[in-house]
Amino acid sequence: MALRKDKTDRKVATSEITDYGVPHVAIIMDGNGRWAKKRGWPRLAGHRKGAEQIKKIVREAPDLGIRYMTIYAFSTENWKRSLIEVLGLMKMFRFMIRREADALAAEGVHLRFIGDRSRLDPALRETMDQIEDRTRGNTRLTLAVAINYGGRDELRRAAAQLAIDHASGKIGADELDDAALAARLDTAGMPDPDLVIRTSGETRISNFLSWQAAYAEYEFTETLWPDFTVEELTEILSRFGNRDRRYGGVKT
Template sequence: MTTHERQAGLPDHVAIIMDGNGRWAKARGLPRSFGHHQGVGSVRDVVRAAGEVGVRYLTLFAFSSENWRRPEAEINDLFGLLKTFIRRDLAELRSRNVRVRVIGERTTLKPDILALLCEAEDSTSGNTGMTLVIAFNYGARNEITRAAKAVLDDVLSGKLAASSVCEQEIAARLDTHDMPDPDLIIRTSGEERLSNFLLWQAAYAELMFVPEYWPDFGAEQFLAALSRYSARSRRFGGLQPAAAGAET
């Protein structure tokens, strides 16, 4: 199936909290780093599957702003995996017409990591297929705070009237200003929380919490989640047309 043969009921934007790498490794008596390495394979499988069925945006929560609290050795390992993924997979992403976008706080990143992320964005900026969004050093509260500060700066400078501040003005200053809100957010590992991920954008997203640890979540599980999504009814606070007359 090509990206031009989209399934009926397919979400435009799927976001995934890739959780459970460490627990996957612990359950097998292995160091946490083994779980992170195994999880990269799941990233590849899901990115390919999403592109093949026609998902237009796929956002992966790669590294949160809270992950800095982890041991330095684990952080370095995660950075090493990111470098390896981009260097090994960037050519395939380009060949598959995938555009890479990165969201999150950039000002505190080390120059080599920032350069790598910018390279991934710049080298795929002309692609017109699926957009792969990497949430790196990302936290939703930080994102909303930065957007609020940008609005305040524009009000104080006279670029924006205080009376014109509205949801649309804030959304226009979020990291995701140029993409639709997620239709579906998946979290692996059985945990049932958003953990500071896309809090503004998740207002009307369908949430799906699956039991598999991320290293066990591949194309088959991803497609099963899309199938479950297609059976849901999204009303955005309104009523289903067929049931509207029955409501009072």
């Protein structure tokens, strides 16, 4: 396995992950609330700490060979949480997006959002639209943030659009294939994730990228998201590089 050193003289695994094309890492960032509770702090303090970790991971991701990253920020089920937590999260999303816009643009990050925006506050939607437009031409890293996202909801919306397009004559019956559905998913234009990471010790996928992650590799770590480091991500990528991915086939 090849190793190189980055500008801080920290060893970074490059391995053979590039053999699979442009790598896409998806992360279920779990454990913010538990991290805060262990310290006797409100749950939102954990979310704020988790947001700081996102910045660190995103900054280093391209140097680790990652070109696409999708992070699970708020699910369609998270509306069930307390009103204080939900409102606090929405306020934090808007603040963080605005605050980090310049840095993301300068670092070549293309920021896009996936999920159903119809339930989000209009001011937040406007902020999301603005930074998507501003960073659209960036190519160093595509960062997809899932807000009010659920895999089943995404498939329902894509299937509904496919039915509308078929009924209107935009697409024929012989064109109703996997590619047609994928083109109507929120992640259209992005490669499927190669690797899905979930923090906090939970071992379920929680309605995340149900279609896209059908052939992804999974890593589950006990680390709570606010404690997840670039070094741990590097170790996970090293293990990923040693996996034998056959996509249902058999190598001779």
